[in-house]
Amino acid sequence: MQQPITLDTRYIDGFVRAHEIAALQPQVDAAHTMLHQKTGPGHDFLGWLTLPRDYDKEECLRIKTVAKRIQADTDLFIVIGIGGSYLGARAVTEFLHSPNYNLLCKDTPRVVFAGNSISAQALNEILALCEGRRVSVNVISKSGTTTEPAIAFRALRDHLVKTVGAEETRRRIYVTTDRVKGTLKGLADREGYETFAVPDDIGGRFSVLTAVGLLPIAVAGCDIDGLMAGAAAAMESFDNPDIHFNDCYRYACARNILLRRGRAVELMVSYEPCWAMMSEWWKQLFGESEGKDGKGLYPASAIFSTDLHSLGQFIQDGSRILFETAVLIGDTGDTFIIGNDPEDIDGLNFLAGKPLSYVNNKAFEGTVLAHADGGTPSLVIRVPRRDAWHLGYLLYFFEKACAISGYILGVNPFDQPGVEDYKRNMFALLGKPGYEAERAALEKRLND
C-alpha cells in the first residue's frame, strides 16, 4: 500500500547498519503491546491513541458552529494557554496558513496567543492590539490555576468587562477546561461561558486534536474535519507492529539507534518557514515525553536554507553530536517562477523559468549529501502536500512515534514530573501560602 507519508532512511546508511533497525523489532513489539493493551507506564493517558475514531463528534460540530460565530463577531481572537494548550493550535495555524497569518488574514479574525510567558511587554502588547477591535477570548487550562494563563485571563476579562460590559463579556469568553472539576469549570458554569472539554486521558502535549487545539484552529479558518480524517488514516496505517510496514515505528527505532550511537541532539529541519512552529510543537512532544531519568534526545530545530547560513557550518563540520530529521513538504500550494534578467547580473539566468520549489528541492538534495559527507546523518520524512489531511496524518505519526520511542528508551512517555520543580521554588519565593518552609532556604541560596 502506498503510504501518504514516508520515512526515507537512506541518508543514515553510512551511520547505522541495516541489521540495527531489524534488531529492535522485539523492543518495538513489546512497546506496541504495552501501548495497545494499556499495560505500560502512563496507560491512563492513552486517549489520543484512538481519538481520531472516538472523538466527541457532537463537540466537534459545536466547535465549528462556535467558530463561525466568532469569525462573524470578532476581529481579534485571543487564545490564553501555555505548553500543550498553546503550541498545537499555533503550530497548525501557522503551518496551514502562514507564520504571517495575522499580517495577511482578511476574512478570519487575527489570532494571538496570551498567557504563555510572564512578560509584561507581551501582555501589554496583547492589550494594545485589543484597542478598537472586537475581541473574544478562549482560555485553555485544565485546572484554571496555572500561573501564566491565569494572570492573562484576569487581565483580559477585566479588559472585556471595561470595554463591552459584563453581559457581553460572558458571550465573548470561551473556556476549554476539565469536563467536571476545577475552579475554571466552576466559574464557567456560574457565568454561563460556552465551554469545551480537556479530556482526562490526554496530556497537554497530545491534545492538539481535542477542543484545546481545534477551536482556535477552526476560528482561523482551517479545516478541522480534514485534520481528524488524516489522523484517522494514520491510526489505521500505523497499527502494524512490523517495522517493515510501519514508518512511524521505524522512525522511533532509528532515532533510538542514533542516540545510542552518541547522537545527543535531534535537529528537526524544514525547508519551509511555515513549519517553524510545528518544530516547536514537536520539541514539546518529544522533549517532555523522553527527557527524564537522565535520558532522551535533545530536540532542536532549524529552517533551511535560512539557517544553513547560520548553523550550517556547525552541522557540516562541528561536533558530531547531531542527526537531522528533515520534514519535506512536496506541494506547498504556492508557486513562484524565477524571472529572466537580460543583464544576468547575479549569474542566475540558468534558473530562469524554473519554479522556486525546484531550487528548494535541489537545496535539500545538495544539503543532505553534504551533511552525510561531513558526518551528520539525516532521516527524511516526505509529505506530499501541505493540507489539513496530511497534517492530521503527520500529527498522529509523531504522537505514536513518540509513545513507541519513549517505551523503547525505557521511560514513561506520558508524565512530566520535572515540570513541577521550578514551580514549587517559584511559589515559595513568591510567598504563596503553604510554601513558607521552603522560602527561607531558597532565599539563602540565592543571596549567598
Add this chain to the structure above:
Amino acid sequence: MQQPITLDTRYIDGFVRAHEIAALQPQVDAAHTMLHQKTGPGHDFLGWLTLPRDYDKEECLRIKTVAKRIQADTDLFIVIGIGGSYLGARAVTEFLHSPNYNLLCKDTPRVVFAGNSISAQALNEILALCEGRRVSVNVISKSGTTTEPAIAFRALRDHLVKTVGAEETRRRIYVTTDRVKGTLKGLADREGYETFAVPDDIGGRFSVLTAVGLLPIAVAGCDIDGLMAGAAAAMESFDNPDIHFNDCYRYACARNILLRRGRAVELMVSYEPCWAMMSEWWKQLFGESEGKDGKGLYPASAIFSTDLHSLGQFIQDGSRILFETAVLIGDTGDTFIIGNDPEDIDGLNFLAGKPLSYVNNKAFEGTVLAHADGGTPSLVIRVPRRDAWHLGYLLYFFEKACAISGYILGVNPFDQPGVEDYKRNMFALLGKPGYEAERAALEKRLND
C-alpha cells in the same frame, strides 16, 4: 568599576571548580594577544574589534538621513539578505521594539525580511504585503550573487518597476554591498542606487553594527547612536585580559570548561519573548565561529517561562548534556500590575498589586535553583535595562567573547568553510555552468 552588564557564575559552582576558570588565564592571555596583535587565524577579519571607535561617521550620518527619508515615503521596507545580512537587523529591531513590531508600528514603516529562504510561500507573501503599499527595498549582499537574496531581488525589483516605473524604482532601492567590487556594486553604480558599504574586514556574523544592520535598524526607528555608544563602552570595558576584571572573557572561559566537562549544548535562555531573535543572532555568531574541525558547543535557545512548559522537563531531568546561559533583562520599560479578583478563582490574589516583572524574576530564581538541583548549570548575564545603549554593549560583549572563546577552543573563529559544501552540491544539481563534473555523481547517489 561598576559594569553595565555582569556575568554571574554562582550557578555553575556545583559543576565547575573555582580554580578551573583561573587555570585558563594563560590561554586567555594568548587569545587576547592573538586578537589584539592580529597574529591569530582569521586576522584579516578583525574590523569589528575597533569598529565602535573607527566606524565611518559620515556613512552613519547618511544612514540616519536616508532612514528619515524612507520613514517619510515608505509603508513597507523590505530587507533582502541571508545569514549575517539578515539576523542582526531583525534581532535588534525585535528586541528594542517587539517581535510584534509589524502589527504594532504606527509612525515607522513595517520592516519585513526577504531572500532568506528558498520558499515560494515566503516570497509570495512578501509580494502580497506589497499590494497597495509604498515599498522600498534594501538589498544586502557582498557579492550580489548569493542565490536566496538574488532571487528575491529579481522579484522585488520587477515588482517595483511594474508598479512605480523604472525612474522611481531607482530611488526606492538601497544597496548594501562591497565598497568597490562585485556585480551588485556595478549595478548600483550604473542605476544610481544609494549604496552603503559592507566592510572588507568584517564577516557577516560580526556585521550588525555596520551599514548591514544599521540602515534597517534606523528605518525601524531605533537609536543607532545609542547602539554604537554602548558598543564603544564595551570595547573599553573588555580590554583587560585579566579574567577577574573581564566578564566577557570569563564567559568565554566558563563555556569552554563546561564543554570540556561534557556539556555539548549551550542553551541560551531569556524570560522575555523580545529576546528570541537575539538568540538566533547569537546562534549564528557562536555556531558558525566555533562549529568546525569536529569541535564546538551546539547553540540552542529557549524563551522561559514559555518553554519551561515544553522543554522544561528535559532541562530538569533529561540527558545531562546541557548548560544554560540566561540573559536577564532588568527593566524592560513595560509595567503590568496584577489585578485583584474578589472571587480569587485562580488562587493568585497573593500576587495582586505586584508587578509582573517581580513574578518573572521569581520564576527565574526558582528555575535556576531547580535546574542546578536537577544537574543543569546556568551562567547568568544581567542586563539592567532594555535600550539601545545596553544592547550595543551586549552585542560587543558576545562578539568579543566569541573571538576569545574560539581561540581558546583552538579554531579560526572568523572563517566558515563548511557553508560552501551544500552550495557546491546544489549548484551542480541545478545544472549551473561549470559544475557539470559533479552532477552525475551526485544524482547517482540520490537515486541509488
